[in-house]
Amino acid sequence: MNPYFFLNHSELSQIRLFRSSDGILHLEQEGKGFARVTLIRSFPYTMPDRFISVRSAEGHEIVMIQDVKLLAEDSFQAVRYELDRNYMIPVITQILTVRKKGSKWHFQIDTNYGPAALVMDNLHENIQPVTESRWMVTDNEGRRFELSDPEQMDARSREHWKKLI
Amino acid sequence: MKTESAKREAGKPVNGVAVVQQDTENPWLRLRADVDFTRRRFRHYEVIFKSLTMEMVDRQGKTIMTFHKNNMIDVSVREAFGGASFFIITGDGEIEAARFSFPYIEPYRQAVPTIRNWLAEKEETGVLALPVLEESSENDRCSKCYKTSSSSTSKCLTCSSRWSMLSRLAAYCTPYRSPMLVCALLLVLSVFIEVIPPYLIKMIVDEVAKPSGSLNVLFALASGLALVQVLSAAMQVIRSYLGVRIGGKLIGAIRRDMFGALLKLSMRFFDYRQVSQFIGRIQDDTDELKEFLTNGMVYLVTQMLLGVGILFMLFHLNWQLAAMILIPTPFLFAGFYWLWNRLSSLWYSQWQSAMHVNNVIGEALQGIRVIKAFAQENAEKNRFEKVNNHWINRTISFGNLWLGVTPIFTVLTAVFGIAIWYLGGRSVMSGTMSIGTLTAFTTYLLMFFGPIQASGQLLSWLNRSLGSAERILEIIDAKVDVPDKRDAVELSSVSGEIRFHDVRYGYEVERPVLKDINLTIRPGEMIGLVGRSGAGKTTLINMICRFYDPNAGSIALDGHDLKDIRQESLRKHIGVVLQETFLFDGTIAENIAYGRPDNPPETIIAAAHAANAHDFICRLPEGYDTRVGERGHRLSGGEKQRIAIARALLLDPEILILDEATASVDTETERLIQEALSRLIRGRTTIAIAHRLSTLRHADRLVVLDQGRIVEMGTHDELYAKQTHYYHLVESQKQTAKTPSEVG
Numbered sequence: 001m002n003p004y005f006f007l008n009h010s011e012l013s014q015i016r017l018f019r020s021s022d023g024i025l026h027l028e029q030e031g032k033g034f035a036r037v038t039l040i041r042s043f044p045y046t047m048p049d050r051f052i053s054v055r056s057a058e059g060h061e062i063v064m065i066q067d068v069k070l071l072a073e074d075s076f077q078a079v080r081y082e083l084d085r086n087y088m089i090p091v092i093t094q095i096l097t098v099r100k101k102g103s104k105w106h107f108q109i110d111t112n113y114g115p116a117a118l119v120m121d122n123l124h125e126n127i128q129p130v131t132e133s134r135w136m137v138t139d140n141e142g143r144r145f146e147l148s149d150p151e152q153m154d155a156r157s158r159e160h161w162k163k164l165i
Numbered sequence: 166m167k168t169e170s171a172k173r174e175a176g177k178p179v180n181g182v183a184v185v186q187q188d189t190e191n192p193w194l195r196l197r198a199d200v201d202f203t204r205r206r207f208r209h210y211e212v213i214f215k216s217l218t219m220e221m222v223d224r225q226g227k228t229i230m231t232f233h234k235n236n237m238i239d240v241s242v243r244e245a246f247g248g249a250s251f252f253i254i255t256g257d258g259e260i261e262a263a264r265f266s267f268p269y270i271e272p273y274r275q276a277v278p279t280i281r282n283w284l285a286e287k288e289e290t291g292v293l294a295l296p297v298l299e300e301s302s303e304n305d306r307c308s309k310c311y312k313t314s315s316s317s318t319s320k321c322l323t324c325s326s327r328w329s330m331l332s333r334l335a336a337y338c339t340p341y342r343s344p345m346l347v348c349a350l351l352l353v354l355s356v357f358i359e360v361i362p363p364y365l366i367k368m369i370v371d372e373v374a375k376p377s378g379s380l381n382v383l384f385a386l387a388s389g390l391a392l393v394q395v396l397s398a399a400m401q402v403i404r405s406y407l408g409v410r411i412g413g414k415l416i417g418a419i420r421r422d423m424f425g426a427l428l429k430l431s432m433r434f435f436d437y438r439q440v441s442q443f444i445g446r447i448q449d450d451t452d453e454l455k456e457f458l459t460n461g462m463v464y465l466v467t468q469m470l471l472g473v474g475i476l477f478m479l480f481h482l483n484w485q486l487a488a489m490i491l492i493p494t495p496f497l498f499a500g501f502y503w504l505w506n507r508l509s510s511l512w513y514s515q516w517q518s519a520m521h522v523n524n525v526i527g528e529a530l531q532g533i534r535v536i537k538a539f540a541q542e543n544a545e546k547n548r549f550e551k552v553n554n555h556w557i558n559r560t561i562s563f564g565n566l567w568l569g570v571t572p573i574f575t576v577l578t579a580v581f582g583i584a585i586w587y588l589g590g591r592s593v594m595s596g597t598m599s600i601g602t603l604t605a606f607t608t609y610l611l612m613f614f615g616p617i618q619a620s621g622q623l624l625s626w627l628n629r630s631l632g633s634a635e636r637i638l639e640i641i642d643a644k645v646d647v648p649d650k651r652d653a654v655e656l657s658s659v660s661g662e663i664r665f666h667d668v669r670y671g672y673e674v675e676r677p678v679l680k681d682i683n684l685t686i687r688p689g690e691m692i693g694l695v696g697r698s699g700a701g702k703t704t705l706i707n708m709i710c711r712f713y714d715p716n717a718g719s720i721a722l723d724g725h726d727l728k729d730i731r732q733e734s735l736r737k738h739i740g741v742v743l744q745e746t747f748l749f750d751g752t753i754a755e756n757i758a759y760g761r762p763d764n765p766p767e768t769i770i771a772a773a774h775a776a777n778a779h780d781f782i783c784r785l786p787e788g789y790d791t792r793v794g795e796r797g798h799r800l801s802g803g804e805k806q807r808i809a810i811a812r813a814l815l816l817d818p819e820i821l822i823l824d825e826a827t828a829s830v831d832t833e834t835e836r837l838i839q840e841a842l843s844r845l846i847r848g849r850t851t852i853a854i855a856h857r858l859s860t861l862r863h864a865d866r867l868v869v870l871d872q873g874r875i876v877e878m879g880t881h882d883e884l885y886a887k888q889t890h891y892y893h894l895v896e897s898q899k900q901t902a903k904t905p906s907e908v909g
């Protein structure tokens with residue numbers, strides 16, 4: 001491990017991330033301040049809350065947050081807010097209906113962003129596996145949804161899912 | 166939406182009276198958004214622009230938030246993963262005004278310059294000279310139903326139903342109309358003939374049972390029966406003969422169209438797909454379809470006609486008994502409906518698992534060297550095992566379906582048959598029916614169960630073929646992202662002036678790779694394109710070849726927008742040596758002459774000479790006849806590259822594009838190639854990319870790209886003297902060159 005960008009727990013709780021009143025995200029670390037920092041998830045699907053790369057306005061990595069849970073509360077909130085804005089892929093929580101009309105597939109789903117209706121030309125291209133139990137669903141308009149761990153969904157959703165993939 | 170203090174601040178200046186007054190005014194721009202960013206939920210609302218304000222209005226027309234123009238300094242669109250946000254920059258800072266998913270990004274981007282103009286305008290001018298922006302371009306809509314057509318197909322599928330799909334497939338049969346008509350005629354005839362024998366048998370039985378039965382009549386009836394069998398066999402032969410012939414040609418035509426469609430598709434289509442799948446798809450799906458169009462269709466029609474014929478005979482013989490057949494009919498149809506849906510999803514998922522198996526095989530074979538080098542044979546085997554098992558499970562669940570359905574059919578038909586025997590027998594005993602009629606009736610009934618039992622299999626067949634047809638049409642109809650316009654021009658000769666105007670492009674819309682590219686390349690100029698890895702150099706030349714169309718802005722060759730030039734004609738004038746060279750299966754000579762197969766050997770050798778490939782080719786025992794490509798002799802990276810250079814040179818193009826053309830050759834060979842190139846570059850517009858910056862020293866102009874933007878332009882000396890981007894690139898290269906370990 002490179003000690004340069006992996007911080008230990010006490011160091012992590014020392015850094016401070018906050019949004020100033022003008023809406024800009026700042027990072028303070030050991031007395032040094034960085035304005036307009038951006039956050040990048042290293043593992044957006046598998047570990048969304050771990051290994052967050054904090055980058056300066058120029059795009060250089062300043063620190064790597066191993067786990068957002070180790071941050072102080074206010075920093076945690078600021079990070080949460082920023083990540084929510086940067087990553088807006090809704091996660092499918094339920095598959096309500098699946099219907100094939102003509103050659104198109106119509107899905108009614110529920111996501112953590114609320115219910116949505118998808119239309120897809122086919123499934124073999126619009127539903128792509130990302131990892132072992134995680135799929136990326138793209139509808140005809142190009143909107144993307146994440147479906148993780150179908151076993152966690154309710155019985156009806158699982159039933160639908162089993163028939164699809 | 167919850168408003169933060171900053172937002173309220175910005176929204177304040179518009180007092181109640183003003184808002185009412187504003188509301189009556191027509192907005193000049195409306196932009197849709199679909200994410201409520203404070204609650205992180207989907208919610209539809211609009212950002213509308215009026216002469217003095219920008220407002221967020223929800224679906225019910227209620228204003229959520231208002232910003233006064235005076236408070237706004239600037240606006241911007243910030244891309245996120247899966248969508249974007251619209252920001253307003255005020256004196257107090259930045260405020261997120263709207264958040265939206267993918268489909269809404271482009272309208273915002275296009276609106277930004279207009280909104281900036283609006284902000285720049287003085288409030289007093291009053292009259293707005295702003296164009297009302299169209300939110301979505303009309304050409305995306307289907308001409309029939311006006312729904313936005315989908316992204317991946319050119320045909321609007323909302324109005325294309327299954328039947329129109331069938332009719333398109335039937336169009337493939339048009340050339341074979343007359344033999345098919347003969348087929349159909351024979352079919353009807355043979356069905357008719359097939360219905361005859363039981364009736365003859367009835368007459369025989371009745372004749373025999375009659376006390377006054379005549380031998381002559383019996384003989385005539387028996388010979389009639391024999392004749393019918395012979396006729397039916399003969400027709401079967403003719404039908405099969407025609408079927409095989411038609412089927413063979415038909416499948417050829419469909420396969421040809423599918424391959425043609427694949428080649429026509431744009432790079433974008435292949436960027437996102439595993440290509441190995443198409444090998445299987447071209448073969449299996451067309452085969453499936455052919456089977457159906459020839460045998461399946463015949464079978465379907467025969468069985469249907471036969472069913473109708475038999476039904477007619479049954480009613481003719483004894484309508485009371487026959488009417489009983491109608492009792493189970495509704496249940497049958499309900500069963501079919503259930504079966505149909507079940508089959509459809511089963512076939513599809515089975516097809517998908519087959520495709521996954523194909524993909525795993527294809528990928529493993531493409532990467533066989535890496536697999537072996539990392540000793541990952543077992544891991545790959547496991548991967549295969551997994552998809553293979555999935556396929557097996559699918560096949561088993563399919564089998565299970567039949568396992569459940571077939572006995573039900575058998576038992577039902579048997580019970581029904583027995584009931585008829587019983588009821589019919591009673592009628593014979595009571596004298597209301599002859600034995601012959603009962604015999605014929607039961608024979609017909611047994612025959613009738615044939616089509617019924619077959620119908621399950623037929624449904625499955627039909628289902629599978631429709632699926633195949635759908636996927637074949639998916640490729641044939643796939644939208645070409647860079648289509649040729651109908652009035653596209655043919656360029657016979659070009660001088661080679663290339664002009665980029667405000668070009669923006671991203672492989673994914675939310676992540677632009679090229680931004681604000683403005684560049685004019687003069688005819689005959691040599692441009693060196695430099696920048697860090699991933700800066701967008703290859704993307705830029707992809708745009709010149711029109712492998713992709715820009716998201717915004719335009720590229721012109723000799724003043725013609727690339728979109729107005731026929732692609733074939735455009736690429737004839739461009740010679741490329743790509744970063745990854747590909748040699749086709751064939752001899753070296755054929756590979757060099759790839760663009761121009763009719764070249765005489767002299768020019769091939771001359772091109773190889775110029776590319777400094779001649780010597781190594783001569784050292785090969787088979788010389789220019791050495792087979793390269795998929796099978797046959799393997800060449801080293803540098804050797805392949807030199808063949809690619811020779812290929813480009815032979816084309817004698819006005820525009821030469823070299824993407825890392827000399828990356829995998831030693832410095833000595835590079836010098837020789839450089840020499841050859843410098844001779845050939847003369848008089849051609851050349852765009853060369855090289856990481857070894859020394860290679861580009863002679864370029865007329867260097868263009869430095871950084872993160873998709875042109876950051877510097879000028880000659881080597883100018884840029885070096887400036888001591889910024891280019892200087893750093895050169896210096897860092899000098900540094901690595903000095904480190905002994907890197908050189909060795």
Ligand SMILES: Nc1ncnc2c1ncn2[C@@H]1O[C@H](COP(=O)(O)OP(=O)(O)OP(=O)(O)O)[C@@H](O)[C@H]1O
Nearest residue numbers: 436672673678696697698699700701702703704705
């Ligand atoms: N087919 C593609 N689909 C999606 N993204 C792509 C594709 N090709 C390139 N990119 C992305 O576009 C960016 C620019 O790539 P490009 O190939 O133009 O870089 P380059 O300047 O040629 O780099 P190099 O010097 O390494 O060849 C990269 O970030 C890359 O990830």
Ligand SMILES: [Mg+2]
Nearest residue numbers: 702703744824
């Ligand atoms: Mg490149």
